[in-house]
Amino acid sequence: MLSKFVFPLPPTLNEIIGTARSNVYASAKEKRAWTNRIAVECFGRKQFPDRVWVEFIWKIKNFRRDPDNISAAAKFVMDGLVEGGIIQDDSLKFIMSPVLHWYEKGEDLVQINIADHPIWNGRIIALENPRFQETKQQVIAVAPEVLLPVKSSEIAEKEEVSITPIVGERIPEMQTVTAVVEVLEEEISYWGELLELADLINREYERSLTTPAAAMLHARNAGEWLLRAQSLLPESEWLAWLNANCQVSEQSAKTYMAIAKSWLSVQKSSVHSPI
Known part of the structure; x- marks a missing residue:
């Protein structure tokens, strides 16, 4: 709401x-x-x-x-x-x-x-799938190496030469531009989301250091973004990505993710605890 x-x-x-x-x-x-x-x-x-x-x-x-x-x-x-x-x-x-x-x-x-x-x-x-693309310029994928097949009649018109058809050899179908562009767009979206997550994680980490009164909240937020990034990456690439893109150490990342996972139970216990 x-x-x-x-x-x-x-x-x-x-x-x-x-x-x-x-x-x-x-x-x-x-x-x-x-x-x-x-x-x-x-x-x-x-x-x-x-x-x-x-x-x-x-x-x-x-x-x-x-x-x-x-x-x-x-x-x-x-x-x-x-x-x-x-x-x-x-x-x-x-x-x-x-x-x-x-x-x-x-x-x-x-x-x-x-x-x-x-x-x-x-x-x-949604925390599980943050979407900030609305505030950014649209990325246009370009694949210059992909060419559409040209009809032999069009080549003959331009170059004014006769074309001898090849008999007995089947030419493999070329992948269409649309299919290749869709693959590139998926890759761009994937890496773009990881970059956004790295920015969010670093921002919450810095705020956890500069605002002690709300440090736990910022740690929880960083943990949720870390969990999302971890779910996107293969297990073998997770630590390399963390070290290359985030200010958070491996041990702090584990702590933040544990806080995020247990936050709901902590909130419930705080609501029901006597004042």
């Missing part, structure tokens, strides 16, 4: 700091007003009872503003979504990483995409 919300642009970080410096009570009052405003606009919308993936699309008139200054307004939005009952909580127990932020030229609005599965650019994706 995927839901999209559009809200006016809440105060940015500089505006929040400016208000707090002048009057701390005014800052708290502004925060409460924005939380209530967003909660009211959530009335009657579909609710998400479990974990969610979130994207922010910031539509900004002035592109000279810093992105981190703008994205600080996400706090107002998340608190309003909790207050409006759209999501259960804005803690890491329910908000899955990565939380994506996109920036576009627009009329100072923020669009929120919320889904119960991983999303990318407003579309739900």
Whole structure:
């Protein structure tokens, strides 16, 4: 399930700091007003009872503003979504990483995409088969060595020579261009997916090192991408591919994949454990 919300642009970080410096009570009052405003606009919308993936699309008139200054307004939005009952909580127990932020030229609005599965650019994706081709230029396979058979009558017209047919020898049929192109496209798709997986694994590995509070979540994400890559490769090529394309060591990769495999049981036990 995927839901999209559009809200006016809440105060940015500089505006929040400016208000707090002048009057701390005014800052708290502004925060409460924005939380209530967003909660009211959530009335009657579909609710998400479990974990969610979130994207922010910031539509900004002035592109000279810093992105981190703008994205600080996400706090107002998340608190309003909790207050409006759209999501259960804005803690890491329910908000899955990565939380994506996109920036576009627009009329100072923020669009929120919320889904119960991983999303990318407003579309739900499957962890087992990630598809990012929609955001890239289409790859055209070229096979210059494959030639279509030419009719003997056409050769005679162009070169104005007589053609003596070969008798008693059967010429093997040539593989068609379409069949060869399909094979090349499959190869390109296969290696393209592995490259995408390597990028995702390296990104989650780096985030696990730089954000200790969410390190386990990033390790889980990296483990899921590692499991997918391992399923695509022959067993004899797995370690060579890992060492050549990923920053993760072999031992860390095993740990991350174990975390990903056991994540569901860990989540269930955490839900049912007494507080």
